[in-house]
Amino acid sequence: MDWGMKNRLASIFNQKSGRTVMLAVDHGYFQGPTTGLKKPRETIGPLLPFCDSLFVTRGILRNCINPTTSTPIFLRVSGGPSVLGELSNEDITTSMKEALRLNAVGVGISIFVGEKNEERTIGNLGRLVNEAEEYGMPVLAITAVGKEMARDARYLGLASRMAAEIGAHIVKTYYCAEDFNKVVEGCPVPIVIAGGKKIPEKEALEMSYNAVSKGAAGVDMGRNIFQSENPAAMIRAVRAVVHENYTPDEAFELFNRLKDKKVVSQVVE
Ligand code: 5RP
Numbered sequence: 001m002d003w004g005m006k007n008r009l010a011s012i013f014n015q016k017s018g019r020t021v022m023l024a025v026d027h028g029y030f031q032g033p034t035t036g037l038k039k040p041r042e043t044i045g046p047l048l049p050f051c052d053s054l055f056v057t058r059g060i061l062r063n064c065i066n067p068t069t070s071t072p073i074f075l076r077v078s079g080g081p082s083v084l085g086e087l088s089n090e091d092i093t094t095s096m097k098e099a100l101r102l103n104a105v106g107v108g109i110s111i112f113v114g115e116k117n118e119e120r121t122i123g124n125l126g127r128l129v130n131e132a133e134e135y136g137m138p139v140l141a142i143t144a145v146g147k148e149m150a151r152d153a154r155y156l157g158l159a160s161r162m163a164a165e166i167g168a169h170i171v172k173t174y175y176c177a178e179d180f181n182k183v184v185e186g187c188p189v190p191i192v193i194a195g196g197k198k199i200p201e202k203e204a205l206e207m208s209y210n211a212v213s214k215g216a217a218g219v220d221m222g223r224n225i226f227q228s229e230n231p232a233a234m235i236r237a238v239r240a241v242v243h244e245n246y247t248p249d250e251a252f253e254l255f256n257r258l259k260d261k262k263v264v265s266q267v268v269e
Contacts, residue, residue, distance in 0.1 A: 011053075012106060017242065020053065020217060020219075021238055022053045022219065022221070023048075023051035023053075023235065025037060025226065030087065031083055032083075035227055040063075047235050048065075049071070050235040050239060053106070056075065057079070073104050076108045077093060078093060080093065088112035089116070090117070092128055105138070106137060109125055109139065115149075129167035140171070143173040152176050153179035156174060159173065160183055160186065161187055163187075170190050170217075184215035190217035191217060193216050193220070195219065202248065208221070208238055208242060229259065233256075237252065
């Protein structure tokens with residue numbers, strides 16, 4: 001692996017735990033101003049010190065994130081359809097040159113296995129990896145799951161393995177209660193989990209704990225952090241699980257303690 005690729009990956013994964021807490025705030029690229037991200041600058045700023053990287057589109061990055069931040073930026077580079085359309089109809093929307101100009105440490109793209117535009121989105125991933133490899137840029141493939149698809153180990157394992165076979169350096173998929181370890185075992189590159197729809201904080205911490213216990217390399221979590229009643233307390237509790245092996249009970253206790261103190265980061269970037 002080339003030095004640039006190694007260096008970027010090292011800035012994403014914590015050197016001590018080997019894991020990562022990515023904060024996903026890209027939802028507006030197809031959902032518009034969604035709950036919790038109506039004012040991106042206000043929501044994201046206080047959370048930046050607590051994530052290992054921010055998963056974001058170039059538009060929100062340029063307009064809402066202070067360029068003095070030291071948080072690594074992972075750029076979403078696919079898009080196209082809105083929630084009103086056929087979600088699998090995505091293309092690459094942001095060039096590699098732009099990712100380099102924005103000093104990204106990685107680029108992310110969705111694939112839609114089993115969906116209408118499966119082949120095209122797999123082709124998009126292949127083209128992105130071809131170009132990214134030239135510049136030492138890691139590619140995160142997101143296994144988007146359509147309404148018709150079962151979020152079980154068989155489907156998630158298929159989509160994750162395909163993403164890795166096409167060349168993704170990291171795969172983002174969903175957690176499944178049964179056989180998640182098989183999803184991880186079948187995928188030769190690190191897996192991070194998306195959080196999915198907002199669930200109670202304790203359950204989101206349990207899901208994070210189970211995922212890393214079964215081999216996930218961390219989370220790329222959005223709604224379960226920024227829609228929490230205290231996003232700063234929640235991301236710190238997720239970090240405790242991912243990096244310090246806190247149990248769900250210990251992490252929930254931490255969440256409640258931080259929440260009651262109304263702790264938010266003093267650093268608003
Ligand atoms: C949407 C995405 C989101 O980044 C992903 O779903 C993570 O966010 P959440 O934890 O809210 O599910 O890639 O396609």
